[in-house]
Amino acid sequence: MPDSIPTSHLALAWVLARGSRGREQARLALAAQDEAPADVCAALRDRVPGVFETLHASGWRFVAAGDDEFPTALALASDPPVGLFIRGTLPPGPGVAVVGARRASAYGREVAEYLGRELA
Known part of the structure; x- marks a missing residue:
């Protein structure tokens, strides 16, 4: 399972692990996700699956900004969130x-x- 974690999820975990506060800081850190230290990402890769397995078991999932499922209208907002915790489906419109x-x-x-x- 660890290798199947989307990069955007690892990037968000990296942001949270750094203790980033505020959406702008989180957005900047997510934009620079390729600069996340490899050892930090490797450590997070081992921890993150449990979090996402717990979410999925409860019927929730996380969709990061930039993921295909992230709502286009929300991505175009002046201050979009870095991600959404979703339960159910996101209907178009x-x-x-x-x-x-x-x-x-x-x-x-x-x-x-x-x-x-x-x-x-």
Whole structure:
């Protein structure tokens, strides 16, 4: 499995391992993914499969900016995310996304869940 991990996933893992904060820093690091030290990528390659296996087992997957499945309209946005965690399929055409924080309050999670459910 380790050799089958997409480079974009390794690049994101490298960004996260470096402790990059902010989308612009993450975007710059992803753009420079070929410069990621080989030893760091090798170490991440051994750790990342478990993360993605857990995601897949839960019905989720990660789509990095630049992947074929990444929504074109979102890629053209003025401040696109570096990637998306997706559950289900991404239908073509217009869509709505609920973007949240890593440390959302209980109220924030409740509102995001409500909006996601009602907009779906």
